[in-house]
Amino acid sequence: MNILITGGAGYIGSVLAPHLLHAGHEVTVLDNFLFGQATLLDCCKHEGFRVVRGDCRDEALVRPLLAKADAIIPLAALVGAPMCSADAIGARTINQEAVEMLCRLASPAQRILMPVTNSGYGIADKGKVCTEESPLRPISLYGTTKVAAEQAVLARSNSLTLRLATVFGLSPRMRVDLLVNDFVHRAITDRAVVIFEGHFKRNYVHIQDVCRVFAFGLENFEKMKGRAYNVGLDDANLSKLELCAVIRKHLPKFTFLEAPVGEDPDKRDYIVSNQRLLSTGFATEWSLDRGIQELIKGFTILRNARYSNV
Numbered sequence: 145m146n147i148l149i150t151g152g153a154g155y156i157g158s159v160l161a162p163h164l165l166h167a168g169h170e171v172t173v174l175d176n177f178l179f180g181q182a183t184l185l186d187c188c189k190h191e192g193f194r195v196v197r198g199d200c201r202d203e204a205l206v207r208p209l210l211a212k213a214d215a216i217i218p219l220a221a222l223v224g225a226p227m228c229s230a231d232a233i234g235a236r237t238i239n240q241e242a243v244e245m246l247c248r249l250a251s252p253a254q255r256i257l258m259p260v261t262n263s264g265y266g267i268a269d270k271g272k273v274c275t276e277e278s279p280l281r282p283i284s285l286y287g288t289t290k291v292a293a294e295q296a297v298l299a300r301s302n303s304l305t306l307r308l309a310t311v312f313g314l315s316p317r318m319r320v321d322l323l324v325n326d327f328v329h330r331a332i333t334d335r336a337v338v339i340f341e342g343h344f345k346r347n348y349v350h351i352q353d354v355c356r357v358f359a360f361g362l363e364n365f366e367k368m369k370g371r372a373y374n375v376g377l378d379d380a381n382l383s384k385l386e387l388c389a390v391i392r393k394h395l396p397k398f399t400f401l402e403a404p405v406g407e408d409p410d411k412r413d414y415i416v417s418n419q420r421l422l423s424t425g426f427a428t429e430w431s432l433d434r435g436i437q438e439l440i441k442g443f444t445i446l447r448n449a450r451y452s453n454v
C-alpha cells in the first residue's frame with residue numbers, strides 16, 4: 145500500500161515509518177521537522193520511502209501527496225496540553241483543521257487511520273471502566289482539538305481511530321515528557337520522583353505495539369473500519385505509585401514519595417477496557433517490564449550533559 149503519514153518524523157512516526165516500510169508498504173512522510181529532529185535517516189535507503197518537508201495545513205502541498213495515497217495516517221499535531229496552550233491557533237489549525245481538510249480532500253475509497261488521546265475519559269465517573277461508548281469529555285485544548293478531529297474522521301466512510309493510552313518506549317525522536325519514559329528517566333538520572341495524586345490510575349501502551357496496531361488496522365481494515373478502538377495494555381491499568389513500584393523492581397535504588405499538596409493538571413484517573421480491539425484478534429507483545437528494560441538501555445545512551453561535566 146502507499147501510505148501518507150503527516151507528522152511522520154515525530155515520536156511515533158519515527159518508529160512507525162520504518163515499521164511500515166519493513167512490512168512492504170510505500171511510505172511518504174510530510175513533516176515540518178518542528179523540533180529539528182534528525183529522524184528517519186534509516187528510512188532513506190528504502191526505494192519506497194519519500195519525505196517532504198512542509199506544513200500539513202498547506203492544501204497545495206497536501207493535495208498531490210494525497211492523490212497517490214491508499215491510506216493516510218495523520219500524526220502531525222501539537223501534542224499535549226502545555227504545547228497547545230502555548231500556541232492555541234497552531235493547536236486548532238494543525239490538530240483539528242488540517243485533519244478536517246484531509247477528510248474533505250480524500251476520496252471515499254482512501255483509508256484514514258488516526259490516533260487520538262483517550263485522556264478525555266479521565267473525568268468520567270469514578271470507578272467506572274471506560275469503553276469506546278463512554279463519553280469523551282476533554283478538558284484541555286489538546287483534548288478538544290483531538291476529539292473534534294476524531295469526529296471528522298469517523299464521520300466519513302473508510303476510517304478508524306485508535307484511542308491510545310500513554311505511549312512508552314524508545315524512539316529516535318525521544319519524548320521524556322510521557323509518564324513511563326519520564327519516571328524511568330528520573331529513576332536513572334535523579335534516582336527519585338515526587339508524585340502528585342499517586343493513586344490516580346492511568347493506562348499505558350508500548351510504541352512497538354502502537355506500530356503493530358496501525359499495521360494490523362491496515363490489514364484488517366474492512367472488518368475494523370467505522371469505529372474507535374482503545375489501545376492499551378489490559379493488565380497495566382496502574383496508578384502512578386504502582387507504576388513506580390514496577391520501575392523499582394528494575395532499579396532497586398529508585399525512591400519515590402507522594403507529595404501531600406499539588407494536583408495532576410490533566411485529572412486522569414481511569415481504567416480503560418481494550419476488549420473491542422482484543423476481540424479483533426490483536427494482542428500486545430510489549431509488557432511494562434519489557435519496555436522498562438528497553439528504556440534503561442536507551443537512557444544509558446541518551447544523556448543530557450550539555451550544562452554539566454558529567
Ligand SMILES: NC(=O)c1ccc[n+]([C@@H]2O[C@H](COP(=O)([O-])OP(=O)(O)OC[C@H]3O[C@@H](n4cnc5c(N)ncnc54)[C@H](O)[C@@H]3O)[C@@H](O)[C@H]2O)c1
Binds near residue numbers: 152154157218221308
Ligand atoms: N505519544 C502519545 O502518548 C500519544 C497518545 C495519543 C495520541 N497521540 C497522537 O499521536 C500523534 C503523534 O504524537 P507523537 O507522540 O509522535 O508527538 P510528536 O510531537 O513527537 O510528533 C508530532 C509531529 O508532527 C510534526 N508537526 C507539527 N506541526 C506540524 C505541521 N504544521 N506540519 C507538519 N508536521 C508538523 C512534528 O514535527 C512532529 O514530527 C499525535 O497526533 C498525537 O496526538 C500520541
